[in-house]
Amino acid sequence: MMKAAVFKKTEDGRWLPTMREMPVPLPEDGEVLMKVESCGICQTDLTVSAGRFRDPRFIPDEVILGHEFWGEIVGVTERCNERRISLGMEPIEEGDLVVADPNIVCLHGEARSWRREGGTCHFCQQFISALCEKVQHIGVHFNGGFAQYCKLPAEQVVKLPDRDKEFWSKRGYLVEPLACILWGAERLQPEPGMSMAVMGAGPIGTLFARLIRLFMPSLVVIVDVDDGRLETAKKLNIGDAFVNLKSDGLEKIFELTGGEGIECIIETAGSPTALGAAVGMARKGGKILVFGVSPMGAMGEVEPFEIYEKQLEIKGACIYSTTPPHKPKPIQYYFKKAIDLLRKELVKADDLVLSDAHIHPPEEIEEAFQQIRNRVGLKHIVSCWK
Numbered sequence: 406m407m408k409a410a411v412f413k414k415t416e417d418g419r420w421l422p423t424m425r426e427m428p429v430p431l432p433e434d435g436e437v438l439m440k441v442e443s444c445g446i447c448q449t450d451l452t453v454s455a456g457r458f459r460d461p462r463f464i465p466d467e468v469i470l471g472h473e474f475w476g477e478i479v480g481v482t483e484r485c486n487e488r489r490i491s492l493g494m495e496p497i498e499e500g501d502l503v504v505a506d507p508n509i510v511c512l513h514g515e516a517r518s519w520r521r522e523g524g525t526c527h528f529c530q531q532f533i534s535a536l537c538e539k540v541q542h543i544g545v546h547f548n549g550g551f552a553q554y555c556k557l558p559a560e561q562v563v564k565l566p567d568r569d570k571e572f573w574s575k576r577g578y579l580v581e582p583l584a585c586i587l588w589g590a591e592r593l594q595p596e597p598g599m600s601m602a603v604m605g606a607g608p609i610g611t612l613f614a615r616l617i618r619l620f621m622p623s624l625v626v627i628v629d630v631d632d633g634r635l636e637t638a639k640k641l642n643i644g645d646a647f648v649n650l651k652s653d654g655l656e657k658i659f660e661l662t663g664g665e666g667i668e669c670i671i672e673t674a675g676s677p678t679a680l681g682a683a684v685g686m687a688r689k690g691g692k693i694l695v696f697g698v699s700p701m702g703a704m705g706e707v708e709p710f711e712i713y714e715k716q717l718e719i720k721g722a723c724i725y726s727t728t729p730p731h732k733p734k735p736i737q738y739y740f741k742k743a744i745d746l747l748r749k750e751l752v753k754a755d756d757l758v759l760s761d762a763h764i765h766p767p768e769e770i771e772e773a774f775q776q777i778r779n780r781v782g783l784k785h786i787v788s789c790w791k
Contacts, residue, residue, distance in 0.1 A: 408789045409552035410767035414466040418456035422470075422551075424768040430548070430556040435488050435515055437559055438480030439503060442570065443764070444550030445473030445578035446785045448675065448698055451774050453545055459701055463521050463546050471787060472507035472543060474550025475565070475577030485559035488515050492736050495564055502573060503562040504580040505550060506740055507543040510534040512727050513736070516558035519547060532733055535588060535726040551767055553789040563740040566748055575755035576747045578786050579612065583743035583752065586613050586696075588725035590620075591739075593694040595669045597621040602658070602667040603644070604683060605674030605697055606634040608757050608784040613671055613696070614643040615752050622669070626661060628686075629674070631780055641756060650682060658686040666691065673697045677705035680719075684711050695721045757784035766791040 407429045412420035432438045450470045452458055478501045486496040492514050497503065509516050511529035520541045528536035543549050543557060563580070565573060586609070595601060601622040603614045606629040614625060627644035629635050630651045639647055648657045659666060666688035672679045675697030683693045684707055699705070712719065725739045735741070746752045758764060763782045765773040766789065773785045 407553035408767055409469050410770045410787070410789075412454060412468055412470050414464075418461075420454050420456065420464070420468065420470070422454070422767075422770045429554045432480050432482050432556040434482050435484045435559055436482055436556050437478055437485055437497065437562060439476045439505070439555050439557060439562065440479045441474050441476040441550050441553060441555055441789065442574065443474065443578050443786045443788045444471040445582065446471075446773055446777060446787060447473055447582070448777075449545070451777060452698070454774065457700060458545065463541060465546070468545070469548040469550075469552050469555075470544050471550035471552075472505065472545065473578045473581045474544075474555070475502065475504040475573060475580065476555075477502055477570075478562070479554075488559045492560060493734055494560065494736060497559075497562065497564055500568065502565040502568050502570065502577070504565060504577055504740065504744070505543060505555070505557060506561045506563050506727075506737055507549065507581065508537070508540050508724055508727075509543065509558070509561060510537040510540050510727055513558070513560040516560040519558055532728050532731050533726055534728065535722075535724050540724075551770065551787050551789065563737050563744065565744060575758070579754045579757065579784075580740060580743050580747065582609060583612060583616070583747065583754070584725045584739040585722070586616055587739045587742050589613070589671070589694055589696045589722035590616060591730065592720045592722045593669065593671065593692055595620045595622070595692070598623050599668040600624040600626070600662055600688070601669040601671070602626040602628055602686065604628045604670065604672045604679050606631070606638040606643075607673065609696070610671075610673040611638065611641060611643050611757060611783065612752070612754060613673055614638075615754070616746075617671070619751060624661065626658065626667065628658075634780060637759070637783060655682070655685050662688070668692070670694070671696055675699050677703040679705070681705050681707045684708065684715075684717065687715060687717055689715045691715065691717055693717060693719045695719065758786060759783050764788050764791060
């Protein structure tokens, strides 16, 4: 038996959690069994629980959420490595540490058999699986990481380079978010010497701010509307300047840049008003990445003339592509890059959980969700072994 947080659909279209003892899942041929060490809580988990996920059609009435998870392989079935090797993935065995790749896209071979829709979509044929039209997600459409054990298709795990549980205990749950961030950076194409701003000082903004240091920016400005978040950002030393958009306004941005504005802006706040503010603070010829997840249907004010007159380049980034753009291989490219950056500590990530109080057992998930809504702490994770 195992402990798990099971989310059950309510009459009003939400999915609410209960802690449950249930049988350990039995992997079938071509599947692996992972002992989950920990799982990060993502804003997507709160969105699904609130009944606001962008495509709720295939979400089961009862499902274990959680997609930012890692752990140890404790079961390998017969055809696992045959299937992995056919896609150019390295073989795995019991005892290996792995991270879940939660997005089942068309390019992942026989893993597609889990999905409700078969075939290969237009975008995967072009090797841009971030736009996969048939994608389904472990931890949304299939049971995920808010449990002690999880079974997955063999193609949906990425091997960590060593078996150092102590090292990965503070980083394993950040591989998937960092893979998404790397895809965002691929879309944005920042250049050395640019001034950059990160809007939103939450866990994603913090991780993005640390990644962009590798692009050698001339200035990194952290922008938020919450003084508490900005104080945490200062303590973590993720920027050169810190601006409260409510109290300081855009004037502070232009003061910091000699009146020119910011060349490269990364919006991670997920606020409908953020894009308008990004356009306002952008330098002529600047770039904006919309990375935060605003509520579906929410509208914000943007002045089209300002985009036109400044000749701004605005892009979005959602999840990640499993291969480099328009290339068939290697599979799980951004995951492997994320693992390498974390393993070499080129992106510092071991301090995003600010307190042991932000490591939650499954029976505290609803409380953890409320703390995230109230901006308590920074990164929250679930450990069903706590």
